[in-house]
Amino acid sequence: MTLLRVRDLAVARGGMRVVENVSFTLDAGTALILRGPNGIGKTSLLRTLAGLQPSVGGMMEHAEDAVAYAAHADGLKPALTAAENLKFWSSIFGGGAVGPALAAMDLLSLADRPAASLSAGQKRRLGLARLLVTGRSIWMLDEPTVSLDAHSVALFAKVVRDHLVAGGAAIMATHIDLGLSEAETLDLEPFRAQPGQMSAPAGFNEAFA
Template identity: 55%
Template sequence: MELKVLDVCVARGGVPVLEGLTFEVAAGQALVLRGPNGVGKTTLLRTLAGLQPPLTGEVIYPEDSGAYASHADGIKAQLSVTENLAFWGDVHGADVPDAVFAAFDLEDLRDRLAGTLSAGQKRRLGLARLGVIGRKVLFLDEPTVSLDGFSVKMFARWLQGSHLAAGGIAVIATHIDLGIDAPELELAPFKAAPDARDGADEAFL
């Protein structure tokens, strides 16, 4: 399994923001996207995940193997931690591995209502979904928002030791060093040329 991105151009609101992107990520590998705010990291991730089409080029990976995780935690406040994970398991036809609770430091929170959790605990619960849904190709947009240093290391340990070690793939937009073994792709050089925007006002980018 691998992810192939071939001469892709992505757009925000119909306006090209990144162009000429070509790269591959093999099974068991991650790629970290770097670039200033507004360069198009989220737009690229959404395009790779199939949530919007590229203007040009191809994105190739096995069908139904991708998942996009945004800044939103995607949890139901009225459900417990266990019930939230079971909900996502049901959606994807998967059981909740017991190891997920330990991997994301949720063992003592199993019966707590998600709405009573701290911001960091909610984020860990949101990320724990990734260990339940069984998708091999993860597109992660600032996954460590609201996490303290200990929790960042915990997430990186799960990503490297569980997801990637099992042959998974991850493309991650982040401003911090996750401490994982992964090459980085600076997106600024792929910023779309002004003439590709048909004179659009950059204030809207």
């Protein structure tokens, strides 16, 4: 079953087109890895696919409320404990139980610790655990393994793999080999827009996207 369909999509950053004519489909049980040099538009493409900024051309189709997006920020409330943070996100999305999400990212021993006291890697693991309580079928992840050690990367890879086995899908901008044999690669270099193309919609201010 196809969860996401993209055709001739064009994306802008700072009022300038960065990639264009991007087309692909994402089926249940599959992952797509975005590749390309820094600045080519991987983050802008992910933000557009997640509905956080408008496209400047083309189309995309996915079910309503299908996407969970995880960016560089961990999305945590410092004063809340690890468990309370996940309960908050679960209540927002109407998603799953907190205990399994904590266990999946090896956070059970830190469940009652305030997020402010966690290390950078622990915060990252907690931020990624949010995906498990969203109930969303499509995960869009921007450099998800930042601050993670090798053990934590392996935990995250298993979480993604389990999500795919359960019928979900994932799009990731990452330079780390997660060992996902089912993942396809989309190199954005062939979709690089020509320099100088002004393409942002009238009245659109990316700072508020």
